[in-house]
Amino acid sequence: xxxxxxxxxxxxxxxxxxxxxxxxxxxxxxxxxxxxxxxxxxxxxxxxxxxxxxxxxxxxxxxxxxxxxxxxxxxxxxxxxxxxxxxxxxxxxxxxxxxxxxxxxxxxxxxxxxxxxxxxxxxxxxxxxxxxxxxxxxxxxxxxxxxxxxxxxxxxxxxxxxxxxxxxxxxxxxxxxxxxxxxxxxxxxxxxxxxxxxxxxxxxxxxxxxxx
Amino acid sequence: xxxxxxxxxxxxxxxxxxxxxxxxxxxxxxxxxxxxxxxxxxxxxxxxxxxxxxxxxxxxxxxxxxxxxxxxxxxxxxxxxxxxxxxxxxxxxxxxxxxxxxxxxxxxxxxxxxxxxxxxxxxxxxxxxxxxxxxxxxxxxxxxxxxxxxxxxxxxxxxxxxxxxxxxxxxxxxxxxxxxxxxxxxxxxxxxxxxxxxxxxxxxxxxxxxxx
Numbered sequence: 001x002x003x004x005x006x007x008x009x010x011x012x013x014x015x016x017x018x019x020x021x022x023x024x025x026x027x028x029x030x031x032x033x034x035x036x037x038x039x040x041x042x043x044x045x046x047x048x049x050x051x052x053x054x055x056x057x058x059x060x061x062x063x064x065x066x067x068x069x070x071x072x073x074x075x076x077x078x079x080x081x082x083x084x085x086x087x088x089x090x091x092x093x094x095x096x097x098x099x100x101x102x103x104x105x106x107x108x109x110x111x112x113x114x115x116x117x118x119x120x121x122x123x124x125x126x127x128x129x130x131x132x133x134x135x136x137x138x139x140x141x142x143x144x145x146x147x148x149x150x151x152x153x154x155x156x157x158x159x160x161x162x163x164x165x166x167x168x169x170x171x172x173x174x175x176x177x178x179x180x181x182x183x184x185x186x187x188x189x190x191x192x193x194x195x196x197x198x199x200x201x202x203x204x205x206x207x208x209x210x211x212x
Numbered sequence: 213x214x215x216x217x218x219x220x221x222x223x224x225x226x227x228x229x230x231x232x233x234x235x236x237x238x239x240x241x242x243x244x245x246x247x248x249x250x251x252x253x254x255x256x257x258x259x260x261x262x263x264x265x266x267x268x269x270x271x272x273x274x275x276x277x278x279x280x281x282x283x284x285x286x287x288x289x290x291x292x293x294x295x296x297x298x299x300x301x302x303x304x305x306x307x308x309x310x311x312x313x314x315x316x317x318x319x320x321x322x323x324x325x326x327x328x329x330x331x332x333x334x335x336x337x338x339x340x341x342x343x344x345x346x347x348x349x350x351x352x353x354x355x356x357x358x359x360x361x362x363x364x365x366x367x368x369x370x371x372x373x374x375x376x377x378x379x380x381x382x383x384x385x386x387x388x389x390x391x392x393x394x395x396x397x398x399x400x401x402x403x404x405x406x407x408x409x410x411x412x413x414x415x416x417x418x419x420x421x422x423x424x
Contacts, residue, residue, distance in 0.1 A: 130421065134423065137421070172414055187406075191400045191404070192403070194400060196382060196383060202342075206378055208346070209349070210375065211346065
């Protein structure tokens with residue numbers, strides 16, 4: 001009989017969305033550092049490689065015709081065109097990982113979330129982070145000090161547009177304090193792993209319990 | 213605008229089921245001690261009061277005709293006849309509490325779970341505890357040393373019958389270690405509170421974020 005420690009479970013797709021400036025990137029990094037069962041799926045992109053980035057690790061870098069061909073051939077779970085470049089999540093990698101109990105973190109917007117949800121609804125856990133207030137959001141977006149007023153206004157507009165999709169998520173966490181927010185998001189991840197439907201090893205385990 | 217701390221949420225009905233001897237009572241007590249937002253609903257029962265019990269606190273004690281009348285008048289969210297006595301959960305108390313953000317813990321079997329789920333599906337969170345092995349379950353049931361072999365055999369049968377309903381629950385936790393199990397159940401409770409659909413205060417909060 002299997003012991004509980006070896007019970008197999010199906011992986012999940014943990015989606016973290018938020019308007020820019022709400023700490024999504026920080027929370028994602030903290031989660032990935034703290035959790036061995038969680039990883040990023042490596043996205044395919046058409047945007048140019050930046051200094052320090054590694055092809056196949058940070059992204060899979062392709063040209064636009066290659067990307068378009070992958071879209072046509074339905075190689076992506078989701079894809080999007082953002083700020084002039086295309087980004088996509090390759091299907092095969094994630095599907096194989098899920099079967100083996102690997103969890104994937106997705107730091108994507110509401111459109112990507114909808115695409116993933118339509119394709120793999122039961123594997124998807126959707127978490128939305130909200131800023132504690134619009135003033136705090138503006139402060140965070142301005143605080144970087146690297147962008148013009150125009151860019152900040154555009155970003156605020158984009159943030160509002162993103163916020164307007166909050167009701168397409170399973171969980172909502174207000175990020176007032178980064179440690180608290182991280183703890184809460186971790187609780188959601190841990191709880192979702194305990195969902196009966198993901199614990200595929202339970203069937204055999206229960207069969208063992210029913211024997212004399 | 214509301215601050216996140218005051219965001220209203222609807223309460224939930226946290227159901228903990230397990231075969232006898234799997235630590236459900238211990239976990240329930242730990243949860244109630246640790247969590248101010250969680251309470252037991254006070255059940256109505258026809259069983260005689262035991263020494264130390266307080267009417268209206270431990271149970272609401274009634275006679276059988278009164279109980280039957282309450283069933284007829286649909287005063288119960290769920291009710292059951294167990295070991296010769298009737299037990300029921302009064303509807304009005306729970307419904308009012310849920311509206312005010314009060315969470316209720318239910319330490320009930322699969323039949324009660326089904327009744328609650330049918331009546332208030334979206335408010336119900338169903339958690340099932342499993343023993344780490346059938347040998348360990350037998351040890352725990354025998355360990356009390358107060359019952360005859362016949363009673364223990366009957367209890368094992370009842371345990372198996374209860375286990376057979378594991379797939380009617382949202383979450384399953386194997387109770388190998390009481391502290392670990394408690395931590396896991398707490399994570400489920402906390403995560404469920406973050407479900408978007410329960411956070412009724414979010415609508416007003418988001419409206420505030422969308423204003424300029």
